[in-house]
Amino acid sequence: MSDLSHLTDLTDLTAPENGGIVPMSLRTVHFVMPGGVDDPSAPSGGNAYDRRVCLDLPGFGWQPVRQPVPGDWPRPGTAARHELARILRELPDGTAVLLDGLVACGVPEIVVPEAERLRLAVLVHLPLGDETGLDAAVAADLDARERAVLRAVPAVIATSDWAVRRLVSHHGLAPDRVHRAAPGADIEPLAPGTDGVSHLLCVAAVTPRKGQHRLVEALAAVRDLPWTCELVGGLGHDPGYVADLRALIERYGLADRLRLTGPRSGADLDARYAAADLMVLTSYAETYGMAVTEALARGIPVLATDVGGLPEAVGRAPDAGVPGILVPPEDPAALAAELRGWFGEADVRRRLKAAARARRAALDGWASTARSLAAVLGALAGTPRRVA
Numbered sequence: 079m080s081d082l083s084h085l086t087d088l089t090d091l092t093a094p095e096n097g098g099i100v101p102m103s104l105r106t107v108h109f110v111m112p113g114g115v116d117d118p119s120a121p122s123g124g125n126a127y128d129r130r131v132c133l134d135l136p137g138f139g140w141q142p143v144r145q146p147v148p149g150d151w152p153r154p155g156t157a158a159r160h161e162l163a164r165i166l167r168e169l170p171d172g173t174a175v176l177l178d179g180l181v182a183c184g185v186p187e188i189v190v191p192e193a194e195r196l197r198l199a200v201l202v203h204l205p206l207g208d209e210t211g212l213d214a215a216v217a218a219d220l221d222a223r224e225r226a227v228l229r230a231v232p233a234v235i236a237t238s239d240w241a242v243r244r245l246v247s248h249h250g251l252a253p254d255r256v257h258r259a260a261p262g263a264d265i266e267p268l269a270p271g272t273d274g275v276s277h278l279l280c281v282a283a284v285t286p287r288k289g290q291h292r293l294v295e296a297l298a299a300v301r302d303l304p305w306t307c308e309l310v311g312g313l314g315h316d317p318g319y320v321a322d323l324r325a326l327i328e329r330y331g332l333a334d335r336l337r338l339t340g341p342r343s344g345a346d347l348d349a350r351y352a353a354a355d356l357m358v359l360t361s362y363a364e365t366y367g368m369a370v371t372e373a374l375a376r377g378i379p380v381l382a383t384d385v386g387g388l389p390e391a392v393g394r395a396p397d398a399g400v401p402g403i404l405v406p407p408e409d410p411a412a413l414a415a416e417l418r419g420w421f422g423e424a425d426v427r428r429r430l431k432a433a434a435r436a437r438r439a440a441l442d443g444w445a446s447t448a449r450s451l452a453a454v455l456g457a458l459a460g461t462p463r464r465v466a
Contacts, residue, residue, distance in 0.1 A: 104141040107174040107455055110165065110181055113148030113158075118343045120312050122283060123368040124203035127237070127261050127447075128178060134448035140455055142176070152184030152206050152220060159185060166192045174455055176201060176235075179224070186226035197458045199233035201259075202245060208363045210287035211316065225249045233458050235259050235451065238387030241365040257454045260390070261368045262444030266348070268435065269376040271355040275421060278307040279354035279378075281347075281369040282361065284338065285315045289360040289383070289407060290323055296360075296413035298330040303421045305335065307358070310350050312341045351376050356420060359383065362407050367391040374401055377438045379430035381416055383407040396440050399433030 109132060115125045132142045145165050149158025162181065166188065169175065172195070179202040182189050192198065207221035228234050228249050234256045236242045242256050271277065278297075282288040290309055297307060313320050320338070327336050342350055357373035359382040370380050370391040380402030382388050392402040403420075405412040419426055 104136055104139055105174070105455075105459065107135070107140050107142055107176050108145050108165075108169060109142040109176045109178075110145045110147060110162070111178040112151050112180055113146045115144075115146055119341055120283075120314060121341050121343060122312075123261070123366070124178065124180060126368060127203065128201075130262070130444050131448050131451055134444050135452060137445065138448050138452035140452050147181055149181075151180045152223075153216075154185070159188060163188045166196065169196060171195045172197060174459060175199070176451070176455070179203060179206070179227075183224035183227045184220055186223050186230070189227050190230040193230040193232075198231040199235060199454055199458055200228060200231050201235045202228070202241065202365070203237060204363070204365050205241075205244065205248065208287075210285070210289075210362045211319070233257065233454050235454055237261055237366040238390045240387040240390060244365075244386075257450065259447050259450035259454070260442065261366055261371065262447045263368075263371040263375040263441040264443065265438060265441065266351070266372075266376045268438075269352045269354055269378050271378075272306075272353050273355065275355050275427060276304050276306060277353055277355045278305055278358050279310065279350060279356070279373075280307065280358045280360070281310045281350070281372070282359060283312040283315050284309065284320050284323060286319050287362050289362050291326055292407070292410050292413065293358060293360045294323065294326050294330065294332065294336065295410040296417060297332060297336060299410065299414040300417050300421075301330070301332070303417065305417070305421070307336045308350060308354075309336070309338045310340075310342050310347065313338065351378065354378050356381060359388070360407070360413065361385060361388065364388050364391075370402070371441060374434055374437050375441055377431065377435040379403075379427075379434045381405070381413070381420070393437055395433045395436030397433075397436060399429070399436060401430060401434035401437040403430070 111128045114120050115128050135142050147158060147162050174197045177200050179200050182200050183206050206224045207217045228251055234245060236245055236256060236258055237260055239258055242258050245251055246253050246256050284290055327333055357378045357380045359369060361383055364386040366387040373380055380392055382402060382404055384404035385407050389404060394400055403416050405416055
């Protein structure tokens with residue numbers, strides 16, 4: 079089958095019986111997403127996912143109409159709420175709408191009434207209550223709001239099998255209404271690394287949920303090893319946490335070896351991956367972990383916390399080799415011990431690198447993600463609008 083993922087206009091291509099190629103109209107889906115989806119200063123896996131599937135959905139019969147809504151989601155101000163309400167209100171009855179959960183799940187008073195006339199699907203990148211560092215009352219409120227939204231819409235999309243199970247059990251959703259569309263990965267050139275062992279890379283927004291303070295503590299415990307480490311990710315999500323992290327780095331005397339470089343994208347980000355010998359991710363919660371597959375797409379082994387969908391992202395090579403090491407999220411000592419093993423055991427490094435290269439060749443591409451989303455949208459088009 080031809081790869082049609084490059085199509086981004088309002089025509090699809092299909093092969094008729096005579097073997098020729100003729101255009102046909104695509105079905106339209108309005109994709110409501112955060113206003114900062116294209117902001118290079120605030121990169122996120124959710125934004126990258128949203129942007130990429132917009133490119134690939136036309137190859138599977140759906141033309142996305144992007145509807146970015148500026149605002150401080152999931153707790154927006156009045157202007158953002160009014161804009162979202164206006165967008166949904168002006169769509170004709172029966173319109174297919176894909177909503178990013180960051181926008182949709184915090185405002186059931188806007189979304190739920192529209193579920194009676196629009197065909198809504200909500201894409202959950204991270205359950206709202208799973209964000210680390212929230213006040214307990216705020217987390218409980220967001221959790222209740224998300225539950226109201228997800229129970230009202232006919233289709234919910236999660237990014238891993240773990241996230242599907244989490245949403246079904248936590249919100250009491252019917253299993254046949256929750257679908258998986260895991261992020262894809264673009265196979266990149268193999269990363270040459272630095273010296274094969276010493277340069278560590280963490281790609282993640284600097285926030286409590288990503289747990290960079292645990293990485294700093296682990297690195298302080300192995301300061302006798304010749305490592306360097308780069309933390310690549312947005313610094314504007316939680317300035318207080320960033321300030322505390324910088325103070326922790328200074329306290330341990332690691333400022334000359336551990337750098338916060340801020341967000342990077344394009345060729346600049348590619349260069350950071352190319353120099354990496356080992357990818358490290360110390361998150362407390364992840365529905366999948368796109369940074370892991372971005373590293374594996376370059377043959378870089380992974381050391382990550384055993385939480386959420388991260389084991390799925392790490393996965394296995396076709397020969398069952400594991401291209402990474404998983405450690406508990408609250409155990410810097412375990413992380414430090416694995417780092418000592420990485421530095422001290424050449425056989426461990428060879429095994430992990432071989433498995434990472436084999437996993438790289440077997441990663442699913444973004445066409446697989448778009449195919450899964452298109453299947454959900456296709457089923458949505460044939461379902462009654464009102465959900466009992």
